[in-house]
Structure formats: structure tokens, C-alpha cells
Amino acid sequence: MNDKLSSRALPWLVCALVAAALYGNYYVYDSIGPVADALQRQRGFSDTQVGLLNAIYNLPNVVLILLGGMLVDRFGAARVTLWTAAVCLAGAVLTALSPDFFGMAAGRLLFGIGAETFSIATLAVLAQYFVGGNVAFAMGLALSIGRLGSFSSDMSPTWFAAAYAQGWQPPLLIAAGMAATSFGAALLYWWLDRRAASSGKGPAVPQAQPFVLRDLLHFGKAYWYLLTLCVLWYSVILAFRSTFSIKYFQHVHGLDLATAGAMNSYVFLAAVFATPAFGWLCDRIGRYAPFLAFGAVLLPVAMAVMTLTSASLWVSTALIGVSFSLVPAVMWPLASKLVAPARFGTAIGLMWVAQNAGIGAANLVAGWLNDRAGASAQNPAGYEPMMLFFGLAGVVGAAFALMLWFTAGRRAHEAVTHRG
Numbered sequence: 001m002n003d004k005l006s007s008r009a010l011p012w013l014v015c016a017l018v019a020a021a022l023y024g025n026y027y028v029y030d031s032i033g034p035v036a037d038a039l040q041r042q043r044g045f046s047d048t049q050v051g052l053l054n055a056i057y058n059l060p061n062v063v064l065i066l067l068g069g070m071l072v073d074r075f076g077a078a079r080v081t082l083w084t085a086a087v088c089l090a091g092a093v094l095t096a097l098s099p100d101f102f103g104m105a106a107g108r109l110l111f112g113i114g115a116e117t118f119s120i121a122t123l124a125v126l127a128q129y130f131v132g133g134n135v136a137f138a139m140g141l142a143l144s145i146g147r148l149g150s151f152s153s154d155m156s157p158t159w160f161a162a163a164y165a166q167g168w169q170p171p172l173l174i175a176a177g178m179a180a181t182s183f184g185a186a187l188l189y190w191w192l193d194r195r196a197a198s199s200g201k202g203p204a205v206p207q208a209q210p211f212v213l214r215d216l217l218h219f220g221k222a223y224w225y226l227l228t229l230c231v232l233w234y235s236v237i238l239a240f241r242s243t244f245s246i247k248y249f250q251h252v253h254g255l256d257l258a259t260a261g262a263m264n265s266y267v268f269l270a271a272v273f274a275t276p277a278f279g280w281l282c283d284r285i286g287r288y289a290p291f292l293a294f295g296a297v298l299l300p301v302a303m304a305v306m307t308l309t310s311a312s313l314w315v316s317t318a319l320i321g322v323s324f325s326l327v328p329a330v331m332w333p334l335a336s337k338l339v340a341p342a343r344f345g346t347a348i349g350l351m352w353v354a355q356n357a358g359i360g361a362a363n364l365v366a367g368w369l370n371d372r373a374g375a376s377a378q379n380p381a382g383y384e385p386m387m388l389f390f391g392l393a394g395v396v397g398a399a400f401a402l403m404l405w406f407t408a409g410r411r412a413h414e415a416v417t418h419r420g
């Protein structure tokens with residue numbers, strides 16, 4: 001690793017390994033949905049138990065993720081990526097091998113504890129290696145491979161039909177295999193990073209600083225706008241897309257289950273290609289906040305088109321697809337430009353504390369609104385309060401994105417913060 005080419009190739013090699021690690025991690029995250037029916041039929045799990053296998057991912061992170069962010073700042077992104085990939089692997093193996101519900105829930109808990117801090121560490125890795133430019137493209141690329149992991153998990157009943165035919169366990173063993181691949185990629189990256197550091201070719205790793213609670217209050221106004229957008233946008237998109245959209249498409253728009261599921265998965269597929277493309281575009285022109293605002297505005301527009309017009313579902317799906325590709329492509333690189341590198345882990349940790357609480361709360365509120373209004377195939381109008389809730393949350397999120405643009409994201413500001 002001592003010629004010019006290898007030092008230029010190093011960040012991209014690291015990006016490829018981080019992307020491979022994210023692929024396995026996102027696959028495991030989404031691996032419960034496809035076996036939900038088998039868990040109910042073969043192991044007698046209730047809907048609440050199946051729901052809990054996913055909710056248990058978010059709940060501990062409302063507290064723990066902040067600690068995870070501080071660990072990244074304290075011990076460095078490389079070590080934390082490796083440690084948390086190992087925790088995720090242990091969680092996935094425990095989930096697949098457990099003889100009862102409590103063992104599986106413990107496995108998902110362990111996976112959740114590892115996975116969110118793992119994600120922060122991977123963003124920090126890319127922020128360090130691409131500090132000189134292309135950070136949005138690199139993050140978009142890695143994230144898009146992660147989305148491919150989610151898409152693969154959705155498609156796994158088709159791709160691994162023989163495993164699914166044998167019951168609930170083989171698909172979860174495949175997920176554990178994906179977690180092992182993710183760990184292998186993290187191990188390779190860690191080794192590469194150590195070699196690069198010892199030969200002086202590694203990134204400039206920010207000096208670890210003691211954590212001072214008061215420092216959180218010293219993040220600028222723009223950071224808090226970004227945090228609020230993060231909470232509202234992810235709460236709407238994940239509570240709708242990952243929990244209620246398929247049911248809503250079936251009951252309100254009359255789609256069958258397979259078509260509704262496919263319609264939903266196109267949002268992931270679009271993001272696989274569009275996220276890095278948008279990241280590349282932002283890096284090239286050095287503008288982030290206007291793109292973020294545009295993506296944030298598209299979400300409530302999509303909700304309105306879906307609820308208030310008779311336009312084809314393709315229109316709203318395309319709008320959500322663009323929003324789902326554009327907002328993450330800009331949000332995380334922008335975060336890396338708004339805070340000092342030594343505070344990046346803590347800054348993302350704080351955003352994800354609020355985000356995990358928001359996603360959990362949005363799921364509960366939407367479910368409660370549907371139950372209260374008696375939403376069903378016989379009563380499609382019962383979904384209106386939920387759509388109004390998602391629409392309003394989307395509008396407030398978009399308002400914060402616009403405030404961010406007007407206060408800290410004008411061309412003059414971004415010319416200063418843009419380092420690419």
C-alpha cells in the first residue's frame with residue numbers, strides 16, 4: 001500500500017467493505033417479516049409477539065444509541081464497527097437457534113443493540129475516509145447496498161424457496177449467514193484500516209475527547225433543525241412503509257397482497273440506484289440543503305396525492321421513492337459537515353435516540369388511530385386519520401428542512417462547509 005494508486009483506491013475499498021457489511025446487516029433487520037406467517041403457524045406466536053421481535057430493536061436504542069455514538073467518538077469508528085458487527089452476528093445466531101420466543105426476542109434485542117451503533121460507526125468511517133470530497137456519493141453508495149439487503153430480504157421467499165419450504169428456521173439461518181458475511185467484511189475493513197494507519201495512509205482520525213453533556217447544547221441551530229427533520233421524516237416513512245402501507249394499499253386501493261408488497265418494495269429498489277446518484281450530484285455541485293428540502297417536501301405531497309386524489313398509486317410510489325432516495329443521501333453527509341469530526345458519533349447518536357423514539361411512537365399512534373376509526377377493507381375511510389397524522393408530521397418535517405435551508409444552507413454557507 002505504498003504507491004499513489006493504492007492510497008487513492010483505499011477509501012473506495014473501505015467504502016466497498018462498509019457497503020458489504022451494511023448489506024448483511026439490513027438483510028437481518030428485515031428478516032422477520034418474511035417468516036412472520038411461518039412463526040405463527042409453526043410456533044404459535046401471536047401478532048403481538050411477532051411485532052415485538054421488531055419493536056425490541058427500537059426500544060433499547062432510545063437510550064443506548066447515544067452511548068453508542070459516544071463509543072464511536074471515544075474508541076474510533078474502526079474498532080466499534082468490528083465490535084458491533086460481532087454483537088449483531090451473535091444476535092442473529094441466537095434468533096435463528098433459539099428454541100422459544102424469549103430466546104428469539106433476546107437475539108433480536110442483541111441484534112438491535114449492535115445494529116444501530118454499527119450504523120453510526122459505518123457513517124463515521126465514510127465521513128473520515130471521504131473528508132476531502134465525495135462524502136455524499138460514498139455514503140449514498142454504501143446506503144444503497146444496504147437497501148439492496150432489505151430488498152433481498154423481501155425477495156428471499158422467491159430466491160430461497162426451498163429453505164422457506166422447510167419452515168421458519170432455515171430462512172433465519174440464512175440471515176445468520178448474512179450477519180457472518182457482514183462480520184467478515186467488518187473484519188477485513190478493520191485490518192485494512194490498521195495497516196493504513198501504521199503506514200501513515202489512513203484518514204486523519206479525530207482526537208478522542210471526553211464527553212461533556214453540556215456539549216450537546218452547543219451544536220448549532222442547523223443541527224437541531226436537521227435532528228427534527230430526521231425524527232419526523234423517518235417516523236413517517238418507516239411507520240408507513242414498513243408497517244402500514246401494504247395493508248393500506250390492500251384495503252383502500254384494492255390491491256392484492258402480492259401486488260401491494262411488490263409496490264412497496266419498488267421504493268427500496270428505486271433507492272438502490274437513486275441514492276448514490278443524488279449523493280454524487282450534491283457532491284458535484286456542492287449544494288445539500290436545497291436538495292434535502294426538496295426531498296422532504298415530496299413526502300407530504302406523496303401522502304396528499306395518495307389520500308386526496310384518484311391518481312395512480314405509481315405516482316405517489318414514485319414520489320416516495322424519490323424522497324426515500326434523496327433525504328438519506330443528503331442528511332448524513334450534511335450532518336458530517338454541520339458538526340466537528342470529533343463529535344460526529346455523538347451527534348448522530350443523539351439524532352437516532354430521538355429517531356428511534358419517534359418511529360416507535362409513530363407506529364403506536366398510527367395503530368391507535370386506525371383502531372379508533374375502525375379502519376378496514378370494509379371501512380377504508382377509517383384510514384383517513386392515520387394519513388392526516390402522517391401528512392401533518394411530513395409537513396412539519398418539511399418546514400424544518402426549509403428553515404435549515406434558509407438559515408444555514410444558502411449557497412454562501414455551503415461554499416464554506418463544502419470541503420469537496
Ligand SMILES: C[C@H](NC(=O)[C@@H](N)CCCCN)C(=O)O
Pocket residue numbers: 026029116119143234328332352355
Ligand atoms: C442511515 C439510516 N439509518 C438509520 O436511520 C437507522 N437509525 C435506522 C435503520 C433501520 C434499517 N436498518 C438509513 O437507513 O437511512
